[in-house]
Amino acid sequence: MREKKRREILGKEKGFKPTSSGYIRIALGYPNTYSVGMSSLGFQWVWYLFNKRPDTICERFFYDTGNTTLESGRKIILFDFIAFSISYEMDYQRVIKMIEQTGLPVRADERDERMPVFIAGGGFASINPEPLAPFFDVIVVGDGEGVIDALLDRYHETKGLGKKEFLESIKDLRGIYIPSITFPVYRGGEIESFEGREVEQNVSFSHPVPFTPVVTPLSHFSDMELIEVERGCRFRCKFCTVGYVNAPFREYDMEEVLDVVNHHRIGLIGASLADYTKFDRIIERLKGRVTHIGVSSVRADRIKKHTMKSLVEMGLKTITIAPEVASKKLMGVISKGITEEQIMGFVNKANDSGIRRVKMYFLIGVPEEDLSDIEMMAGLIMKVNRAFNGEVRVSVNVMIPKPFTAFERLSLITKVDYNHRVSLLKKLIKGIRVDIMPYREAYTQTLFSRGDRRLFFDKNLDKDVFVYHMDSMNVLPWGFIKRG
Ligand code: SF4
Incomplete structure (x- = not known):
């Protein structure tokens, strides 16, 4: 350089x-x-x-x-x-x-x-x-x-x-x-x-609270200090590594978090922020002290209306939720446990608080999923779009069967099934910006997350085995890691 x-x-x-x-x-x-x-x-x-x-x-x-x-x-x-x-x-x-x-x-x-x-x-x-x-x-x-x-x-x-x-x-x-x-x-x-x-695996909890010691306008989060308020997650959604790999769930003392606030623009980091025990109180304490706040995704059923209002007053424009699926059946399969009623309740709170944009994350390729589940997903997205006063954005990811989750041995969705689901979504969702993970990316992510040390050296390695056929493997590549 x-x-x-x-x-x-x-x-x-x-x-x-x-x-x-x-x-x-x-x-x-x-x-x-x-x-x-x-x-x-x-x-x-x-x-x-x-x-x-x-x-x-x-x-x-x-x-x-x-x-x-x-x-x-x-x-x-x-x-x-x-x-x-x-x-x-x-x-x-x-x-x-x-x-x-x-x-x-x-x-x-x-x-x-x-x-x-x-x-x-x-x-x-x-x-x-x-x-x-x-x-x-x-x-x-x-x-x-x-x-x-x-x-x-x-x-x-x-x-x-x-x-x-x-x-x-x-x-x-x-x-x-x-x-x-x-x-x-x-x-x-x-x-x-x-x-x-x-x-x-090493499990520790550092003091002081982790924060970004340097801010710069050249960072992706321009001039924003990031502060970790919790590590891991209280929930154990079956597809998500956070609940399994970063266990046990740990959260930082509110006063310790406030002690490391050094800038006017801050981002609070945690897997499910609205579940931070003192989330409402910390937002109130930050009011007047910071001019802009960013929060990572929140569970739709947890955030309170007055907290959302405070966040908007502190400059929050977009709030992100991750329903992942829409049907009751698939909510049960992935153990997410959020209902359509709760999602619509969240939309009402978002309207009342004046938030400008709601971003929603969904998954395709979940076990037991069929096209009727995709129709329900599209239906929910359109329903939210009709009910919300601001802009709705949607991200559809492919479920990657990751190590240490309940789905670690499952196959990635096939390309054919992926194509059917994507075409149906595109047909049913109108007037909303939807970003869909390309299949190639899902394949590579699965391969890299489940491969072994031959991956980048053995030209004859059958890579499909790591993506589609791990169910019959006796010893998994991550089998030597012991969790506490
Ligand atoms: S999907 Fe969200 S709520 Fe579920 S375990 Fe992962 S971080 Fe927690």
């Missing part, structure tokens, strides 16, 4: 500036643009935690900033660690590209002792880290807080002994997965068992 551009980006950042002059050097990468990376609370939080250690310097790099770091412009291969924060499966190819661009061998087993230690962490690792296993020396499974300090302490203790000794020294830590120590044994093209130790 050119020096002028680097300075320009840094010049626009407000907030935390690392001052550590430590000797442990970490280059932390985000496999997407600077704008997307800086809107990731997880990425910014890990960068902050690393830099809070007096013995550590952590500098950032992004997909669009090349193979030098943003802070000093130093080449990332000169750092002790090259770390990646990876949230989504769809970023995997960019991760691989960024590793290739370092000029070092992409496979961990081809890199030698003198080369940096490659670490990965983030949402992907708690679900199924196997597809990226060959690229990394260490993968953090679960919450990063707690593991980071233990890992760097061991690095400090083994400094000078070499990479192998360091990896040996951390292998017993909770949440640490070392792909060269725990690996699958194949027989007849399938995983027969795992060699090495089970990996126990």
Whole structure:
């Protein structure tokens, strides 16, 4: 990246500036643009935690900033660690590209002792880290807080002994997965068992409350501070990883959340915000203190009218709900438990509060779904559109049968069934903007979330097995992860 551009980006950042002059050097990468990376609370939080250690310097790099770091412009291969924060499966190819661009061998087993230690962490690792296993020396499974300090302490203790000794020294830590120590044994093209130790997911709850220490107009959420108010979810909808993988549900104390509000534009982050115990009170307390608020999706049955009104007064224009399905039958299948009556009640509250836009998320490809369920979905969407005074937007995603959910072994919907459902939806929904996930994306997401370490190397691998035929597999690629 050119020096002028680097300075320009840094010049626009407000907030935390690392001052550590430590000797442990970490280059932390985000496999997407600077704008997307800086809107990731997880990425910014890990960068902050690393830099809070007096013995550590952590500098950032992004997909669009090349193979030098943003802070000093130093080449990332000169750092002790090259770390990646990876949230989504769809970023995997960019991760691989960024590793290739370092000029070092992409496979961990081809890199030698003198080369940096490659670490990965983030949402992907708690679900199924196997597809990226060959690229990394260490993968953090679960919450990063707690593991980071233990890992760097061991690095400090083994400094000078070499990479192998360091990896040996951390292998017993909770949440640490070392792909060269725990690996699958194949027989007849399938995983027969795992060699090495089970990996126990790390569960922690950091203090202070995680927030984005830097705001910038160049972030996707321009000049907005993001604050995590809860982790996991109270509910266990059968298709959703949040309720399973991020268990147990944890929420932050309201006063602690208020303590980290440093800007006038804030976004509250949580899987189901209206279920935060003191949601109504925290919104009242924030009134007058912030000029703009953003909230991630809320459950239609939980949000109260006066809270919605307060949110509108604080600049909220769009509110998002995720009914996922419309028929009673499918609500039961996915255990979502929201009724049409509750959704229409939500629409009334949205009208009374003066919100401008309602965004709704739906799923197709749910078990037991047939075309009558799709008709009901279209019917509900049109009913909401008629009843709501503002604009309605709809996103239709394909249900990805993800690891650790109740549907982890199910097949992805077939292309033929997908096409029938999409045509029907397009025929029945009129005058509303509807974004539908392309089938190719659903296929790739399923493959990347359920594949194993052969995925990016074995050209003869039958990829359809991971997408459509996992029901008969004895050992699943994520079978070595133990949940607390
Ligand atoms: S779909 Fe929403 S309510 Fe259900 S478990 Fe996931 S985050 Fe929670």
